[in-house]
Amino acid sequence: MPEPTPHVIANHRPGRLEFVVAAVAIALGSFALTLKENVFLAKVVLEDRAKECRAHQDGDPAYVRRMLEQERLRSCDNLSKGLLAFGIGCLAVALYRRRRPLPPFTGVLVGALAVSGLELGHQVELVVRGARSGLFTESDSEHLVRFFDAAVEPAQVIIDHVPADARIVVVNFDDPQVLKKVQYLIFPRRVFMPPKVEMQFDVRQIRKILERMPHGIDWCFAAGYTHLLDLTTLRQTRDPSAIVDLESLRR
Amino acid sequence: MIEILALLLGLLTFYAAGYSVARSIDSSLARSHAGTLGIALICGPGIVAFASFLLDVAHVPFSPLHSYLVSIAFLALAVLVARRHIARVPSQPSAETELGPLLPKLAWAALFLCVALGALFAMVTPAIKDSLVNWSYKTLVLFQDGSVRTQDLRAEFRHLYHPNYPLLVPIAQVFLFGLAGTAIDQLAKVTFALPHLGVALLAFAEFRARLGAGRALLLAALLATTPHFYRADDLYRFAGSVPSGYADPTFAALSGACAIATIAWLRTRRRGDLTIAALFLGLAVFTKNESLPFAIAWASGIAIAILLQSRSGRPLPDWKTLAAAGAMIAGIAIPWFAVRSTLPERDENYQHSLTLTNLLEGAWRIPLILVQSVQMMFSADFYGFIWPVLLLALIVHVRRILAPEVAFACTTLVAMAVVYAAVFVVTPLPIVDSLVTSIPRTFFQMSPLAVVLLGTLLCEPRTKDS
Numbered sequence: 193m194p195e196p197t198p199h200v201i202a203n204h205r206p207g208r209l210e211f212v213v214a215a216v217a218i219a220l221g222s223f224a225l226t227l228k229e230n231v232f233l234a235k236v237v238l239e240d241r242a243k244e245c246r247a248h249q250d251g252d253p254a255y256v257r258r259m260l261e262q263e264r265l266r267s268c269d270n271l272s273k274g275l276l277a278f279g280i281g282c283l284a285v286a287l288y289r290r291r292r293p294l295p296p297f298t299g300v301l302v303g304a305l306a307v308s309g310l311e312l313g314h315q316v317e318l319v320v321r322g323a324r325s326g327l328f329t330e331s332d333s334e335h336l337v338r339f340f341d342a343a344v345e346p347a348q349v350i351i352d353h354v355p356a357d358a359r360i361v362v363v364n365f366d367d368p369q370v371l372k373k374v375q376y377l378i379f380p381r382r383v384f385m386p387p388k389v390e391m392q393f394d395v396r397q398i399r400k401i402l403e404r405m406p407h408g409i410d411w412c413f414a415a416g417y418t419h420l421l422d423l424t425t426l427r428q429t430r431d432p433s434a435i436v437d438l439e440s441l442r443r
Numbered sequence: 444m445i446e447i448l449a450l451l452l453g454l455l456t457f458y459a460a461g462y463s464v465a466r467s468i469d470s471s472l473a474r475s476h477a478g479t480l481g482i483a484l485i486c487g488p489g490i491v492a493f494a495s496f497l498l499d500v501a502h503v504p505f506s507p508l509h510s511y512l513v514s515i516a517f518l519a520l521a522v523l524v525a526r527r528h529i530a531r532v533p534s535q536p537s538a539e540t541e542l543g544p545l546l547p548k549l550a551w552a553a554l555f556l557c558v559a560l561g562a563l564f565a566m567v568t569p570a571i572k573d574s575l576v577n578w579s580y581k582t583l584v585l586f587q588d589g590s591v592r593t594q595d596l597r598a599e600f601r602h603l604y605h606p607n608y609p610l611l612v613p614i615a616q617v618f619l620f621g622l623a624g625t626a627i628d629q630l631a632k633v634t635f636a637l638p639h640l641g642v643a644l645l646a647f648a649e650f651r652a653r654l655g656a657g658r659a660l661l662l663a664a665l666l667a668t669t670p671h672f673y674r675a676d677d678l679y680r681f682a683g684s685v686p687s688g689y690a691d692p693t694f695a696a697l698s699g700a701c702a703i704a705t706i707a708w709l710r711t712r713r714r715g716d717l718t719i720a721a722l723f724l725g726l727a728v729f730t731k732n733e734s735l736p737f738a739i740a741w742a743s744g745i746a747i748a749i750l751l752q753s754r755s756g757r758p759l760p761d762w763k764t765l766a767a768a769g770a771m772i773a774g775i776a777i778p779w780f781a782v783r784s785t786l787p788e789r790d791e792n793y794q795h796s797l798t799l800t801n802l803l804e805g806a807w808r809i810p811l812i813l814v815q816s817v818q819m820m821f822s823a824d825f826y827g828f829i830w831p832v833l834l835l836a837l838i839v840h841v842r843r844i845l846a847p848e849v850a851f852a853c854t855t856l857v858a859m860a861v862v863y864a865a866v867f868v869v870t871p872l873p874i875v876d877s878l879v880t881s882i883p884r885t886f887f888q889m890s891p892l893a894v895v896l897l898g899t900l901l902c903e904p905r906t907k908d909s
Contacts, residue, residue: 267822270822270824271821274823274828288543294542295541295654295657295658297658297839298542300835301662301665302661303832304827304831305553305664305665305668305827308665308670311668311674312560312668315564315670319560
C-alpha cells in the first residue's frame with residue numbers, strides 16, 4: 193500500500209521561517225565579516241587555547257600559534273561568506289513563496305545548498321584555471337606541480353606536505369620566492385609519527401618503499417620518511433633531478 | 444587507452460555486482476530506479492572486493508586472471524538477475540511540480556557536478572602522505588605480492604602503517620589494477636567518488652515517499668555537495684576527501700546508507716530493508732575500524748526506535764528478520780576478522796586505550812575538543828551548512844524527537860560523536876595535531892548521518908492510519 197505523499201502544506205504561513213532565518217543569517221554574516229577585521233574576541237579565545245596546548249604538550253608555541261591563527265582566519269572568512277549565502281538563499285525562497293506555495297523548510301535547504309554552491313564555484317574555477325595551464329595534457333609528475341602552481345600558492349603546498357625535520361624534499365619549483373617561503377615556514381612543523389615507529393625504518397625498507405612507488409607521487413612520500421636515508425641512496429633510487437636537499441635551501 | 448578501458452570495465456563490474464544485490468534482496472529501496480542505482484553504487488566496490496578477498500583466502504591470488512574471473516562472474520550474474528521482476532513504486536509527483544522548473548534542475552546539476560569534480564580531482568591529484576601509507580601503498584603491496592598473506596603486512600621490520608586495517612578499499616583498487624595489468628593508482632581513486640553519489644540517490648529514494656520529491660532532492664543535493672567530499676585545493680591535504688585517497692568517503696557512504704535502509708525498515712518492517720542495512724554495515728566493517736563503534740551506535744538506535752514503536756502499538760520485529768540481518772553481518776565480518784587475527788596489532792590501538800584511567804587522564808582535552816567541534820560544525824568550506832541546518836531543524840521540530848525514525852537517527856549520530864570524542868581524549872598523539880588532522884574526517888564520516896537525521900526531522904509525524 194503506497195503511502196500518501198505529503199505535498200504543500202496549505203495552512204503553513206508562507207515564508208515566515210525563511211524570513212526569520214534569512215534575517216538572522218545575514219545579520220550574523222555581516223557581524224562575522226566585521227569580526228574578521230576586529231579580532232579581539234577571537235584572539236582572547238585563541239590565546240587561551242594556545243596556552244593550554246603549550247601546557248600539555250611539548251609542541252612549538254610558534255607553530256601552535258600560527259596554526260590556530262590560520263585556522264581562525266579561514267573559519268571566520270568562510271563562516272561569514274556562508275552565512276551571507278545562506279541568508280540570501282533563504283530570503284530568495286521566502287520571497288518566491290509569496291507567489292507560489294512551497295513545502296515548509298524548503299528555503300532553509302535552498303540556503304544551505306547556496307553555501308555549498310560557493311565552494312562548488314571555487315572548485316570549478318580551479319578546474320578551469322588548471323585546464324588553461326595544461327593540467328590535463330601532461331602525463332608526468334609535473335602535472336601535479338602545475339596544478340598547484342595554477343591553483344594555489346605552491347609554497348603552501350610544500351609546507352603542508354613536508355614535516356619540519358625532513359632533510360630531503362623534492363622541490364620542483366625554480367621560483368626563488370617560493371623556495372624562500374618554504375625555507376622560512378617549513379621548520380616549525382613536526383613529524384606526525386610516533387618515535388618508536390620511526391626507529392623501525394631502515395635504509396633497506398625505505399629503498400623498498402621507493403622502488404615500489406609509482407612515478408609521480410614519490411616526492412610526497414619521500415618528504416615524510418627519507419630523513420633516515422642519506423641523499424645519495426635516494427638519488428640512486430629515484431630521479432636525481434627531482435630531489436633537492438632542504439639543507440641547501442637553508443643556506 | 445587500455446587503462447581507461449580497464450577502469451570502465453571495472454566500474455561496470457562494480458555496478459553489476461551492486462545491481463545483482465539490489466535486485467536479489469527484496470528491499471523497498473530497490474523499488475525505484477534511484478534506489479536501485481544507489482544500492483548498486485554503494486555496494487558494488489565492496490562486494491567485488493569481498494569476493495576477491497574470499498578468492499585470495501582460498502589461495503587464488505590477486506592477478507589479472509583473478510580480476511577477469513571476478514568481472515565475468517558478476518557481469519553474468521547481473522544478466523541473470525536482471526530478468527527478475529520487481530514491483531516498482533507507483534509514479535509520484537516530480538520535484539518540478541513541487542519546486543518549479545528551475546530549482547530541481549539546479550539541484551541535480553550541483554549533485555552530479557560535485558561527483559564529477561570528486562572523480563576528476565581524484566584522477567589528477569595524488570593521495571596525501573598519511574593515506575598513502577595507510578591505504579594506497581597497501582594497495583600496491585597487495586597487487587605486487589598478490590595476497591593478503593604478504594610478508595609486508597606481517598614482518599617485524601615493515602613499512603606499512605596499521606597492517607590490520609580493513610582491506611575493502613585496497614582490494615577494490617587491486618581488482619582494478621588487475622584488469623589493467625598495472626598499478627593505475629590515480630585512475631582507481633575514481634572509485635571513491637561513486638558510493639557518495641549512491642548514498643545521495645538512496646536518500647532521495649527513501650525520503651521521496653515521505654517528504655515529496657522536491658525536498659528529498661534538496662536533501663540529496665545537500666549531501667552530495669558537501670565540500671569536504673570532493674574538494675581539492677590548498678586544503679585538500681585535510682584528510683577524508685575523495686582526492687586525498689582515504690577510505691573515509693566509502694565508510695561515510697556505507698554508514699549513511701545503513702542508516703537510510705534502517706529507517707526504511709522501521710517504516711515498512713520489510714525484511715529486505717534490514718537485510719540490506721546489515722549488508723551495508725558488514726561492508727563498513729570491512730572498510731574501516733570506525734564501523735565497530737558505528738555498529739554499537741546503530742544497534743542502540745534500533746533498540747530505542749523499536750521500544751518507541753512498541754509503545755505506540757507496533758509489534759516487535761520477528762526473529763527471522765533479525766537472524767537474517769545478523770547472518771549478513773557475520774557472513775562478511777567473520778572471514779575478515781579471521782584474517783585480521785593473524786595480522787599484527789601496531790600503531791594506535793584505540794580499543795585497548797579506551798580505559799577509565801586514560802579517559803580521566805585526558806579529560807583536560809574535552810573543552811578543546813568541544814571548541815574544535817563547534818568550529819568544525821560551522822566550517823562552511825568543509826561541510827557546507829549541513830550541521831547548522833540540522834541544529835535549526837532540531838530546534839524547530841524538537842517535538843518530533845521521539846518519533847521512532849528520528850530517535851534512531853539521533854541516537855546513532857550522538858553515540859558516534861561520543862565515541863569519537865572519547866578517542867580524541869585517549870589518543871597518544873599530540874591533541875592539537877590529532878584534532879587538526881582527524882576531526883575533519885570524523886565530521887565528514889558523520890555528515891550522511893546528519894542529513895538522514897535532518898530528513899527524518901522534516902517528515903510529518905505518522906498517524907496510525909498511515
